[in-house]
Amino acid sequence: MFEIRQVLARMRQGDSDRDIANARLMGRGKLKTVRQIALSRGWLDPGSPLPDDAELAAIFGRNPKLPRSCVSTIEPFRDLVRGWFDAGVQGTTIFSALERNHGYTGSYSAVRRFLLQLKAESGARATTILEFPIAD
Secondary structure, eight states: OHHHHHHHHHHHTTOOHHHHHHTTSSOHHHHHHHHHHHHHHTTTOTTSOOOOHHHHHHHHOOOSOOOGGGSOTTGGGHHHHHHHHHTTOOHHHHHHHHHHHHOOOSOHHHHHHHHHHHHHHHOOOOOOOOOOOOOO
16 A cells, blocks of 8 residues: 555656656556546545555455466465464464464465465564763
């Protein structure tokens, strides 16, 4: 959704589809579709707020009917793996547990790709800089 949000911000600034495509954010065909949707919903008006990620995902989300080759072999174990990922379990341990306890026959690379996807979905961890006065 970050790319869509960035494209919308550039469209609001008046950048053309060609300029945005040259920045390699998105192809011109998809930019045309995004611009049409944004115009119909009033998102290009600088006075209106940009839509939240949930709304963007509902409109521009992935097609739920993916070809079989695009569906991960980890998908049947999604909730289980997500729980382990959230608990901080390493990928090799997850792979071994899936093989040993759940009959998983896929590759470790599939597990690694799935974990990278979960990491991207979780976003960056926020940090805070603490400043203290210097004592004399």
